[in-house]
Amino acid sequence: MARGVNKVILIGNLGQDPDTRYTPNGNAVVNLNLATDESYKDRQTGQLVPKTEWHRVVMFGKIAEVAGQYLRKGSKVYIEGKLQTRKWQNKEGQDVYTTEVVVDINGQMQMLDSRGGEGGMSQGAPAGRPQQSGYNAPAGQQNNPPPQSGGYSNQPSQGSMPEPVDDFDDDIPF
Amino acid sequence: MARGVNKVILIGNLGQDPDTRYTPNGNAVVNLNLATDESYKDRQTGQLVPKTEWHRVVMFGKIAEVAGQYLRKGSKVYIEGKLQTRKWQNKEGQDVYTTEVVVDINGQMQMLDSRGGEGGMSQGAPAGRPQQSGYNAPAGQQNNPPPQSGGYSNQPSQGSMPEPVDDFDDDIPF
Amino acid sequence: MARGVNKVILIGNLGQDPDTRYTPNGNAVVNLNLATDESYKDRQTGQLVPKTEWHRVVMFGKIAEVAGQYLRKGSKVYIEGKLQTRKWQNKEGQDVYTTEVVVDINGQMQMLDSRGGEGGMSQGAPAGRPQQSGYNAPAGQQNNPPPQSGGYSNQPSQGSMPEPVDDFDDDIPF
């Protein structure tokens, strides 16, 4: 239900491997940095100047899982989501605003890297769970929350695995 | 020319009258705050919770002129533009990032307020130049650029007019 | 799941009241004719020439119900859907292709008619079921499928109701 339209459509390339984390329920949350390129004619020189715009993208749910598995640094991707700005406090206690493109159940993702298997699996990541470092999100985050969307764990909760103590979702909004 | 796609589509309502300024060349630059509404079901209570997202929109050129003339606080509008994040320094010299939806020659605007005369003119603004405060863009901007897109004059440039001082929009972003 | 993107975004006005029908399961199916206006500069005369494009829109599910209830001839609406071309045979047995904008569970609709009560209910249609003509979808459709999307009943199915004959929408597409 919406009494408005809030839609973002991007085609670009990932600046790094996606950052995959998990909510306490085991839901994937993926953060991406996506570059869209444009070039414009410089009024003075008349030359074509390339310009890269970087976008913070946050994915949830099934799409996040696929993105985490198959996208890699450099991957080209189409995404459709919505704009969202969240407010958080930096070290100095100042309000900081971060605008992200949120891709949830209503969004869409299309991998545009070509035909015949690409990225992810071919880079030796264990099937389904690439790039797991085996422990939790970066230390230091507790005190200096970076503009990640939340402070999710980067390890999925698995069945009856003991849930390690984790203080995520402490002070970061969203 | 672009090697990517960067597109934003919004339908929402203006939180205030548009802020119209002018570049030295006399080109209009309009800043808007646009609200898009959405409601989602709260997982706990099962209730429908309304949620408003605010967007900073910057318009240039012909579209800006039309927007400045006809849009008013509360106006419903369709806009199509692109995402752009710009970096500036706050008073403390810290980097601050502001993300805006830029509507330029490649963008689009549609006023969605209805039939039979609307906003703008009917609110007594002088034809074509609403809400002029009579003096110009901030001095001091050199050091503390506010989150406006540039430091444009809010009056069309007219020959060799002296540029008076102004202290609005001091330091608070967004 | 899609390995492609197929998206249509329209803002326009209805040429007539929506045509509401029902599948045997009681699901609403609404057909709309939507006009989008554009004007272009005539190369010869230099004059601005208005041009109206008409779109066939088919809505399903919840969105169809809302559309059927609240939209009326002249209503302004935002719709998001996908392109779909279906093939049918005309009276002469020739293949005919009709392209429609399909708005289903993945689509979106926003009524853009304004503030303070609008259309629909105010035109005396019985609450929730406007414009029912009291009998059902075309007989004879077996041989000459009309360009409606399917041959849905224009009355919600109610138990073992007798299905009366009707001859609307004879054979002329679009």
Next chain:
Amino acid sequence: MARGVNKVILIGNLGQDPDTRYTPNGNAVVNLNLATDESYKDRQTGQLVPKTEWHRVVMFGKIAEVAGQYLRKGSKVYIEGKLQTRKWQNKEGQDVYTTEVVVDINGQMQMLDSRGGEGGMSQGAPAGRPQQSGYNAPAGQQNNPPPQSGGYSNQPSQGSMPEPVDDFDDDIPF
């Protein structure tokens, strides 16, 4: 200028090489068949059923030239255009309607085939003018206009070349 929104966004693959023609002024006009894939869950069997939708795309101007040069059968492409339905008469003199996605100066195209040169040039087409057959559009077209957008020549007019007699633009609308 538009008092409406009419936008189509597609990502898909070409079913054949593009069909490039030229207006009397030498402007390129390119026709494409673009497939977008989707799959849906069959209600009966519960299985995922693939479904391909074919789109007629017509490109004009600079975009058409680039498309004609670089796109080939199988190429993946992003296009943004508008819906347009044109009416023409078939052999029997009956009205036929064809809906196309028109990509003109307001549209956009992005080739999504990857990195490191692809298609087009590598297939031996003479630089800049692929697939020229050296003579004009199919005979027989005069009487039985196919649903091509116009009856443009498939050869560019070149400098002081004698313009061969051609009867295009005879009876085909659009």
Next chain:
DNA sequence: TTTT
């Protein structure tokens, strides 16, 4: 800060 808007709107329904």
Next chain:
DNA sequence: TTTT
């Protein structure tokens, strides 16, 4: 066939 709509709308401004």
